Amino acid sequence: MKRRDFLKNTGLASSLFLVPSFVKAFEKIATEQLGFKRLVIIQLSGGNDGLNTVIPFRNDIYYKKRQGIAIPKNKIISLTDDLGFHESLLPLKRLYDQGYVSIINNVGYPNPDRSHFRSTDIWHTATDSDKYATSGWLGRYLDQYGQHPYNGIEVDDSLSLALKGEINNGIATKNAALLFNTAREPYFKKILANPQDAHLSEHNLGYLYKTLIAAESSAKYIYETSKTFKSKQEYPQNPFAKQLKTTAEFINSGLDTKVFYTSLGGFDTHANQPNKQKQLLKVYAEGIESFVKDLKKNETFKDTLILTFSEFGRRVQQNAANGTDHGTANNVFIIGEHLKQKGIYNSVPNLLKLDANGDLIYEIDFRQIYATVLDNWLGVDAKAILFEKSFKKLDFI
């Protein structure tokens, strides 16, 4: 290779990457196999305080234990006689009023772990809290039903455990053009243009080549498909809304992606919680409202289910710094057009019956939600994906 070629190659030159034809041959299969229902997962990262999100405003214990941070009754957007939204969730209330929101209270798992890492791990892998898995629940879904990395997209720059399977992985990108540019490095193209050894397939080297080919192919597919659609919906100006806008463009352009994953960070509110959470929930709710409008306009909302969770809730008793410490059970939001049970799905947490740490005792295992989504929404065998365990399904879809 000549010097000038090399210099060109290390930058982002503009020749198109040619996907080997045998890879292309697979690209049409996925749609038929996977159906057209999509799942969008949003993690409120850091542990959102669920009690100040969906507020039990008739409960004296709530006010007693949270004298510095409880939301005053006059600021609460009431949903039922005893539950109300945080004021920042007004946009979500509008969706709620249209019957698009189902709130599942008190979701958790046995022997809860209060570490961000570990609890996120548990939610991502869907294991029991004393077991470890190296694959995520959506990754295992991709193992069985996915063909390509782009069947599962994390709208971010690196891939979460949730989207890593035993065999297949999703792909992460929040900017399809950027990923495409990274992948179409002419040097990679040259490497792949030469024939591959068939005998390498079992060797780690074969795996590296195979992954590179899949990455190139997915990056190109995502870029070329998604660029055909530009969202006309107005979104708030913040990184989370931008991620949602990208997700909407991916969906509305007809990308053959079943699962989208994204997160909103900043919920670890150990101190001065009220202002922080107020801002965060506003970012969340405004983003979601624009997202839903965008999907509705393009008639894709009916086939999209949005699930919002946080790795844990926070302690009932506030701390001395007007914040809350890591807790356990929390609420999960399900957003979609044709929900079976709209509004509040189940009763509110019991603030009298707490565990030894003063945390909520969960009522619904999060894997019941996963099982329901897998079976009733994605139409696959949940048991095979949830370590051969049966979880009692819920009735929200």
Place this chain on the structure above:
Amino acid sequence: MKAKHIQHLFWRAGFGITPAALEIHSKKNRKKIVAEFFENSKKSTPLTVDTSELISTFLNMDKTDKLAKQKLAEANRQKQFELNSAWLLRLTNSKEILREKMTLFWANHFVCQDNNTIYIEQFNNTLRKHALGNLNDFVKAISKETAMIRYLNTKQNRKLKPNENFARELLELFTLGTGNYTETDIKEAASAFTGYNHNLKGAFHFNKKQHDFKSKTFLGETGNFNGDAIIDIILKQKDCATFICKKIYQNFVNDTPNSEHVNQMAELFYPKYDIGELMQFVFNSDWFYEDNNIGCLIKSPVELMIGMYNVVPFEFHDSKSPYYIQKLLNQVLLRPPNVAGWKGGKTWIDSNTILIRLKLPSVLLNNAIIALEEKGEFEDSYQKYYANVSKRKKAIKTTVDWNTFDKNFKKISISEMKDFLLVSPLNTGTRDLLHQLTMDNKQEVCVQLMSLPEYQLC
């Protein structure tokens, strides 16, 4: 010793070798070169960062002051970041390279994490101290480490309210592996570790009042066992030797274990449990140098980065850059994903990491750009979570020491370079490509070879 074999040894017992160093070693025999690794690693030099201020703040803090606690947590995170950088630096310049390689291995075996930098630094140095020592002493030391007592809840393990977390992982992940003990064994072992605690400074403290002095039946033996006695009984099981040897084989030889080789290792390891002796045996075995064991392992992100550094030294302009790369490649030292550690091998590689890994040489050595962002931390505020991200958009800047590279590769022709930089067999298509290219500049060829999938293997 054959050049190819020397390279292999240096990749597995360290982080690769330069042609200049290779030339020096080429006249020695295998035994001598292996012995030198051990000779150089005789000493154990603790890894430290300046934690004096942290310690005094910590010891004098009002525990009820939430804001002070927050500040301390932030200071701890900063220090832990420093410790992470110090560890990476250590891997580039330590003479005790085998000890360091083993420390990395053990850190992913006796997996532990602690936000308290003082405790995790101490833990890390315990790994280093015992890395080539006796497994019995090692496991006992680990069981009494403050960070471990906190991480696996041994301090919550009390006579009247046992917590099985440590006992379970001790058996499942640290010593025997599943299937070699029962649930009752876990319960009995847990009761033997009751009363384990630590003081504020991080020293082990045995709290008699919380210890269960009852008679225990563990793995078929009955007695009034304490924690150390339990560890003695575990190590009496040959399964323990086999379990450890298999893991060492998978990490240092081939990720598909060969049971015959593993059994040979276990025969030697049991019952003395001398780790140094075991590693010496592995590196001196003929099978270690068989072709199918050469260049077959996928480098961990840290091995990849340090290996590149050893060929072409470089310096980051921003001290956060190496941390950012670790995050993008899913291996942040001191931040294991869970107590099972990084699974390694193929799990390092997904659609995103493969692109970044192949691009890394251009980024580190040739000022190419990765315009990707790593995720924010759980503890970050909203502003920080996203502010950091936009800040990081700027390229990773490095100063590259090509002089050292030129010196090390002085006697090597361009066509020979692949033999020094790549240890894995070449994909035929790629070999053809390398033949077709007219290459006239060593530095460019170096970056090109490092950008091949083959370079991901060692």
